[in-house]
Amino acid sequence: MIAATTWSGWKIPDMGGISMSSHADRSGQPERRWSIRSPQAFVAGLTLVLLCVFALWLTSGLPQGTLRAMGPAMLPRWLAVGIGLCGLALIVASFARPGDGLERWSLRGPLFVLLAILAFAVTIRPFSIGPIAIPGLGLAVAGPLAIIIGGYATDEARPRELLILALTLTAFCMLLFGDLLNLPIPLFPQSLAGLFPDGWSQKAILRVTATILALVGVALLPVGRDRSRKDGATDVAGHSGGI
Amino acid sequence: MNDLLNNLSLGFSIALSLQNLGLAFLGCLVGTLIGVLPGVGPIATIAMLLPITFGFDPVGALIMLAGIYYGAQYGGSTTAILVNIPGEATSVVTTLDGHQMARQGRAGVALGIAAIGSFFAGTVATVVIAALGAPLTRLALIFGPAEYFALMVMGLVFAVVLARGSLLKAVAMILFGILLSTVGTDLETGQERMTFGLQFLSDGVDFAVLAMGMFGVAEILRNLEQTEHRDVVRQAIGRLLPNKEDFRQSAAPIVRGTIIGAILGILPGNGAVLGPFASYTVEKKLAKDPSRFGRGAIEGVAGPESANNAGAQTSFIPLLTLGIPPNAVMALMVGAMTIHGIVPGPQVMTKNPNLFWGMIASMWIGNLMLLIINLPLIGMWVRLLKVPYRLMFPAILMFCCVGIYSINSLPTDVMFIGLFGLIGYALIKFGFEPAPALLGFVLGRLMEENLRRALILSRGDLATFIDRPVSAGLLAVAAILLVLALLPSIRKGRDEVFVE
Numbered sequence: 001m002i003a004a005t006t007w008s009g010w011k012i013p014d015m016g017g018i019s020m021s022s023h024a025d026r027s028g029q030p031e032r033r034w035s036i037r038s039p040q041a042f043v044a045g046l047t048l049v050l051l052c053v054f055a056l057w058l059t060s061g062l063p064q065g066t067l068r069a070m071g072p073a074m075l076p077r078w079l080a081v082g083i084g085l086c087g088l089a090l091i092v093a094s095f096a097r098p099g100d101g102l103e104r105w106s107l108r109g110p111l112f113v114l115l116a117i118l119a120f121a122v123t124i125r126p127f128s129i130g131p132i133a134i135p136g137l138g139l140a141v142a143g144p145l146a147i148i149i150g151g152y153a154t155d156e157a158r159p160r161e162l163l164i165l166a167l168t169l170t171a172f173c174m175l176l177f178g179d180l181l182n183l184p185i186p187l188f189p190q191s192l193a194g195l196f197p198d199g200w201s202q203k204a205i206l207r208v209t210a211t212i213l214a215l216v217g218v219a220l221l222p223v224g225r226d227r228s229r230k231d232g233a234t235d236v237a238g239h240s241g242g243i
Numbered sequence: 244m245n246d247l248l249n250n251l252s253l254g255f256s257i258a259l260s261l262q263n264l265g266l267a268f269l270g271c272l273v274g275t276l277i278g279v280l281p282g283v284g285p286i287a288t289i290a291m292l293l294p295i296t297f298g299f300d301p302v303g304a305l306i307m308l309a310g311i312y313y314g315a316q317y318g319g320s321t322t323a324i325l326v327n328i329p330g331e332a333t334s335v336v337t338t339l340d341g342h343q344m345a346r347q348g349r350a351g352v353a354l355g356i357a358a359i360g361s362f363f364a365g366t367v368a369t370v371v372i373a374a375l376g377a378p379l380t381r382l383a384l385i386f387g388p389a390e391y392f393a394l395m396v397m398g399l400v401f402a403v404v405l406a407r408g409s410l411l412k413a414v415a416m417i418l419f420g421i422l423l424s425t426v427g428t429d430l431e432t433g434q435e436r437m438t439f440g441l442q443f444l445s446d447g448v449d450f451a452v453l454a455m456g457m458f459g460v461a462e463i464l465r466n467l468e469q470t471e472h473r474d475v476v477r478q479a480i481g482r483l484l485p486n487k488e489d490f491r492q493s494a495a496p497i498v499r500g501t502i503i504g505a506i507l508g509i510l511p512g513n514g515a516v517l518g519p520f521a522s523y524t525v526e527k528k529l530a531k532d533p534s535r536f537g538r539g540a541i542e543g544v545a546g547p548e549s550a551n552n553a554g555a556q557t558s559f560i561p562l563l564t565l566g567i568p569p570n571a572v573m574a575l576m577v578g579a580m581t582i583h584g585i586v587p588g589p590q591v592m593t594k595n596p597n598l599f600w601g602m603i604a605s606m607w608i609g610n611l612m613l614l615i616i617n618l619p620l621i622g623m624w625v626r627l628l629k630v631p632y633r634l635m636f637p638a639i640l641m642f643c644c645v646g647i648y649s650i651n652s653l654p655t656d657v658m659f660i661g662l663f664g665l666i667g668y669a670l671i672k673f674g675f676e677p678a679p680a681l682l683g684f685v686l687g688r689l690m691e692e693n694l695r696r697a698l699i700l701s702r703g704d705l706a707t708f709i710d711r712p713v714s715a716g717l718l719a720v721a722a723i724l725l726v727l728a729l730l731p732s733i734r735k736g737r738d739e740v741f742v743e
Contacts, residue, residue: 041409044673048415055422058437068703070695072429072436079422086415093411103672109467110665113460113640117661120644121654139645146644147637153467156633169638173645183294183649 038099041090048087055080109153116150125186138186140209143170167217171210178206251373254600258608263306267609270307274314279624281328283639285315287459289575290451291646301583302598306605308579312572316555317613320357320548321624324350333551336519340543351481353544356493358614360549364501365610368556371505372603379564383589388696389707393714395686398511400721402682404728405517413679420683423448443655450578452647452656454571456663457677459643463636464668483618493545496526504550508557513570515554519547556606562587574685
């Protein structure tokens with residue numbers, strides 16, 4: 001039950017700032033008067049105060065107006081002050097009452113996921129920032145790139161598996177978004193279009209590209225399959241279950 | 244009464260067209276799929292699929308999106324019963340008794356009663372929406388800006404009270420959400436606020452981008468660091484149809500759950516989430532032998548599951564009648580409506596009766612479909628649950644990227660889901676919950692607009708909110724709720740509900 005509740009964010013209320021009870025008996029340390037007893041609440045409060053200052057600075061050049069004719073800055077400023085007050089209250093509470101410690105941050109997950117998103121964003125269509133210019137490569141390149149880079153966010157990543165997933169899923173997306181739904185999403189590098197005979201329509205090129213991707217993906221399936229199946233079995237409990 | 248029947252028959256004539264039937268089916272299927280899969284919620288999915296609906300007519304598009312939403316509620320309970328993981332936040336309670344039933348070899352009965360209860364609840368909720376639609380719409384017409392503002396304040400207070408964990412953090416999150424909604428060009432003065440001079444920010448932060456970042460990407464980041472343990476039941480599922488004794492035991496809980504869920508679902512501020520908890524608590528209190536709960540009591544599955552589905556459907560009421568989205572999914576519906584040029588609010592019913600009644604009728608049809616497609620397909624869903632997360636998340640990631648890119652064709656949108664994903668991840672790490680922020684963002688713009696209008700009408704006098712009886716009443720309810728939530732004794736009870 002506990003495992004289940006923590007899973008999707010329904011964690012047991014941690015009472016960050018304003019709990020009356022519970023954690024006091026847990027710490028068991030002698031009480032020191034001015035030490036931070038709830039690091040999580042302290043950092044959370046500090047973040048809110050910084051956010052408040054940041055928002056106040058951003059709106060500093062804008063007119064406040066009056067209640068009768070509110071200016072653009074009035075509401076954001078009130079909100080920022082409110083957030084700041086919440087932050088201060090959390091900071092005060094972090095000294096007054098014991099609470100949760102800081103959770104450990106993992107680096108690998110966020111790093112690879114963000115890299116994958118960034119890779120997709122800069123390759124999907126022509127992109128230039130300063131001296132760097134990337135030609136539009138379309139979904140045929142951006143898709144696999146995002147899946148393969150993103151896949152490495154976990155240390156269980158297996159290159160062959162990811163490659164198959166990348167190729168087949170990209171082919172599927174090309175057909176779904178480009179062919180079936182006609183969404184204006186760039187699908188393949190424009191330079192590629194020159195490789196096909198002149199008379200071919202965009203759709204025909206799309207279908208051929210998608211088919212090639214899918215076929216390559218499927219062709220990779222049998223390679224080294226036995227090995228991956230062996231260690232794949234440990235992933236899910238009850239794999240051999242009755243269902 | 245006659246009107247109601249006429250309207251419903253209009254609705255059914257639209258919902259039963261071949262295209263709309265197909266779209267409802269597709270929506271239910273996709274919804275069940277993402278409901279079954281832990282780690283993909285309806286918010287991220289609907290945001291991803293928004294562009295797909297561009298090509299449909301508005302009725303079909305909304306029918307499909309609605310199907311995804313309540314389909315997800317169905318699917319979530321399958322995972323809860325078979326794997327002891329809530330597929331959706333609303334099926335947390337079902338893990339308690341549902342999974343115990345599964346361990347006793349009664350998985351089929353648990354799934355069956357969940358589906359039957361949900362279907363009953365869905366039917367009742369459909370009738371409730373149809374019956375309440377017209378009167379509430381009339382009520383909305385007498386609402387001025389002050390009343391709208393007060394109603395939204397009440398909704399946000401509800402969201403604070405219903406949020407898990409620290410009240411202070413929930414308040415901060417709501418304010419943060421509203422603050423985010425003020426980014427962009429100020430509609431009245433035309434001045435840019437907090438845009439850093441960036442051109443793509445002058446229209447403000449796109450809701451789909453925010454939702455997908457905080458609920459799609461942040462969820463991936465969080466799941467990546469938890470080695471999840473999937474406790475798939477090994478026993479056979481057993482027969483699906485409950486027997487007479489099962490029905491006798493669960494009939495009353497289903498009815499009670501439906502009523503509780505339907506009432507909580509109407510409340511602005513995502514009351515639907517509380518339905519299953521409230522129903523479970525009530526059933527446990529009413530039971531002759533409360534100790535059976537947690538050990539596979541069928542009432543503990545029947546009641547919450549009905550409440551869950553009833554709430555999911557009645558949460559359409561504030562959106563369709565007042566134009567106020569009570570939760571993030573409904574906010575995405577607003578997005579889908581605006582894309583098709585429909586302004587949500589009381590005028591939908593008079594200007595687009597096809598849309599209004601067609602959608603309501605499709606909900607009932609969708610519930611029937613779910614009952615039929617769900618039970619035989621359970622084996623398939625179970626097989627899907629065995630897909631390891633290391634393969635699922637890159638796929639989700641790519642769908643997020645493709646989906647968000649195709650809404651506006653802006654690479655910056657794609658980058659922003661990464662940014663908001665990181666922010667969402669940080670918030671979770673600091674013990675904040677992203678859901679209230681999203682609701683604040685959703686209501687933020689409407690609130691500012693109505694606040695300004697109300698103050699212009701009253702010539703800058705804040706007393707207007709208290710002088711007008713309706714708005715004063717709504718604000719009083721909000722204030723009482725907040726005070727109640729702060730009382731130590733009640734707060735203890737609230738914590739207990741969430742701990743259970």
